[in-house]
Amino acid sequence: MNQALTIFRKEFRDYFISPVGYIVVCIFLLVTGWFFFTTFFLFSEANLRSFFNLLPLTFSLVIPAVTMKLFAEEIHTGSYEMLLTLPVTHNDVVAGKFLASASFVAVMLAPTLLYAASVAFIGRLDWGPVLGGYLGAVLMGAAFSAIGVFASSITRNQIVACIVGMVICFGLTLFDKMVFFFPGKIVEVSTYLAAATHFENISKGIIDTRDLLYFASVVFLFLYGSNVVMQARK
Amino acid sequence: MIHVENLTRYYGDFCAVDNIDLDVRKGEITGLLGPNGAGKTTTLRMLTGYLAPTSGTISIKDYSIDDDLLEIKKLIGYLPESAPLYHNMLVYDYLDYIADIRGLSKGRKEERIQELADLCDLRAIMHRPIGELSKGLRQRVGLAHAMIEDPEILILDEPTSGLDPNQIAEIRDIIRHFGKEKTVILSTHILSEAEATCDRIVIIDKGRIVADGSTEALEQESTAQEKIITVALLKADFASASMRFRLLPGVTGIELVESADPEVLKLKISADGRDNLREMIYSCIKETDWVLLELAKETKSLENIFRELTKEG
Numbered sequence: 073m074n075q076a077l078t079i080f081r082k083e084f085r086d087y088f089i090s091p092v093g094y095i096v097v098c099i100f101l102l103v104t105g106w107f108f109f110t111t112f113f114l115f116s117e118a119n120l121r122s123f124f125n126l127l128p129l130t131f132s133l134v135i136p137a138v139t140m141k142l143f144a145e146e147i148h149t150g151s152y153e154m155l156l157t158l159p160v161t162h163n164d165v166v167a168g169k170f171l172a173s174a175s176f177v178a179v180m181l182a183p184t185l186l187y188a189a190s191v192a193f194i195g196r197l198d199w200g201p202v203l204g205g206y207l208g209a210v211l212m213g214a215a216f217s218a219i220g221v222f223a224s225s226i227t228r229n230q231i232v233a234c235i236v237g238m239v240i241c242f243g244l245t246l247f248d249k250m251v252f253f254f255p256g257k258i259v260e261v262s263t264y265l266a267a268a269t270h271f272e273n274i275s276k277g278i279i280d281t282r283d284l285l286y287f288a289s290v291v292f293l294f295l296y297g298s299n300v301v302m303q304a305r306k
Numbered sequence: 307m308i309h310v311e312n313l314t315r316y317y318g319d320f321c322a323v324d325n326i327d328l329d330v331r332k333g334e335i336t337g338l339l340g341p342n343g344a345g346k347t348t349t350l351r352m353l354t355g356y357l358a359p360t361s362g363t364i365s366i367k368d369y370s371i372d373d374d375l376l377e378i379k380k381l382i383g384y385l386p387e388s389a390p391l392y393h394n395m396l397v398y399d400y401l402d403y404i405a406d407i408r409g410l411s412k413g414r415k416e417e418r419i420q421e422l423a424d425l426c427d428l429r430a431i432m433h434r435p436i437g438e439l440s441k442g443l444r445q446r447v448g449l450a451h452a453m454i455e456d457p458e459i460l461i462l463d464e465p466t467s468g469l470d471p472n473q474i475a476e477i478r479d480i481i482r483h484f485g486k487e488k489t490v491i492l493s494t495h496i497l498s499e500a501e502a503t504c505d506r507i508v509i510i511d512k513g514r515i516v517a518d519g520s521t522e523a524l525e526q527e528s529t530a531q532e533k534i535i536t537v538a539l540l541k542a543d544f545a546s547a548s549m550r551f552r553l554l555p556g557v558t559g560i561e562l563v564e565s566a567d568p569e570v571l572k573l574k575i576s577a578d579g580r581d582n583l584r585e586m587i588y589s590c591i592k593e594t595d596w597v598l599l600e601l602a603k604e605t606k607s608l609e610n611i612f613r614e615l616t617k618e619g
Contacts, residue, residue, distance in 0.1 A: 157382070158408065
């Protein structure tokens with residue numbers, strides 16, 4: 073456990089040592105800020121809905137770029153060997169790296185609170201959905217981080233890791249919208265599997281254990297998958 | 307200390323390590339010697355738990371690698387080939403991080419980092435990023451990394467490859483200093499390296515152990531079987547000399563050696579292990595009017611042994 077925390081601290085600090093972290097944050101804030109404020113004054117409604125509606129897509133794009141280096145870089149440079157021959161378990165490594173990327177996503181999200189603050193300044197903001205939205209965003213960020221960690225563990229190439237991560241994240245975000253012409257049962261299942269549905273529920277301010285369970289199981293599933301991949305590497 | 311039995315590892319269809327048995331005692335510096343691709347790195351990786359054996363058992367102290375991997379990792383300090391460390395970290399931060407992962411207390415950590423800074427001569431580079439260091443410096447940081455917890459066993463994969471002679475000497479000193487009380491296993495494909503550093507040499511070829519013993523034992527064993535004696539003579543010609551020597555018992559071959567001085571006849575006489583061959587050669591020469599300039603027994607160097615054991619086919 074201590075080992076996991078040590079790895080977490082190191083990986084988290086790494087995000088702020090390299091310029092990549094800052095670049096990703098800038099891109100994220102530019103994209104979300106642009107899409108939010110260009111439409112904001114057209115609707116003249118004091119809420120953050122357009123920001124949260126777009127978040128599953130922006131996260132699908134940005135989070136794999138945050139997580140791509142976690143394993144792929146270590147496998148590529150060989151430091152993976154050095155890390156695994158230290159007295160750590162696979163779970164320590166996976167947990168440490170996952171926590172670091174999820175925390176970085178939370179940090180990346182923090183400046184967007186300024187959007188909320190500026191909306192509250194010019195109109196009457198209903199804080200309920202906003203808080204729900206941020207809770208949902210953190211959960212979805214964690215789930216996508218777990219996906220990214222998994223994508224990074226299967227390859228030594230960061231680009232491949234990033235693209236695989238994006239494909240899985242986009243899939244989870246979009247595929248309920250692509251199966252509308254299938255029979256009802258399939259639509260129901262795919263709606264349940266889609267990350268966006270659960271995120272929307274929470275961001276409306278409805279906190280249902282089913283949605284929480286969904287994100288928790290995505291995290292568990294992909295972290296477990298990373299562990300299996302590490303085992304197979306031996 | 308380390309007990310390995312029937313260790314085998316396949317990569318797909320390729321057998322990298324084939325049924326190796328090995329016992330390493332405490333306080334021994336063991337060198338795994340072999341040509342490239344012989345299975346040295348794979349063996350070391352299995353000892354450190356990085357790779358799982360296809361079959362066979364490894365036990366270190368009383369721990370088995372299948373059940374107590376974490377305990378075994380605590381005993382071992384390992385430096386992989388070419389020291390793959392985190393290039394973006396400062397040397398001090400890196401050692402600090404490794405000490406944290408290994409669970410050293412704060413006081414002990416400071417103490418060890420200071421000790422290793424002296425031992426591996428890192429003081430001047432403590433606050434430089436690892437990625438900016440030269441290969442030799444990085445290797446020293448890697449050694450410090452492996453020794454941070456003062457482990458009982460130190461495993462080094464090609465610790466001196468790609469370094470210049472001065473750097474090699476430095477690394478060797480550090481290893482020998484450490485190996486006085488602790489167990490060290492290192493791999494190398496350079497013979498002089500193994501000869502200079504190791505108490506015991508295990509030669510591996512194509513995944514198998516082909517020789518195992520102390521440096522002296524390996525040399526003696528092979529010289530016992532065959533002897534080569536060089537003779538340099540004045541006033542002699544090859545035809546009559548070889549005719550005389552060929553009559554001596556045990557002589558299996560005579561070879562002419564190029565010499566710088568045309569007056570001097572230089573011969574290499576090979577024979578199967580008779581102890582008094584030089585005496586016989588001397589008395590043989592005494593009967594003629596040749597002048598004896600040189601008479602020497604050539605011991606087979608480790609290099610010859612190595613080549614013989616690992617040559618193709």
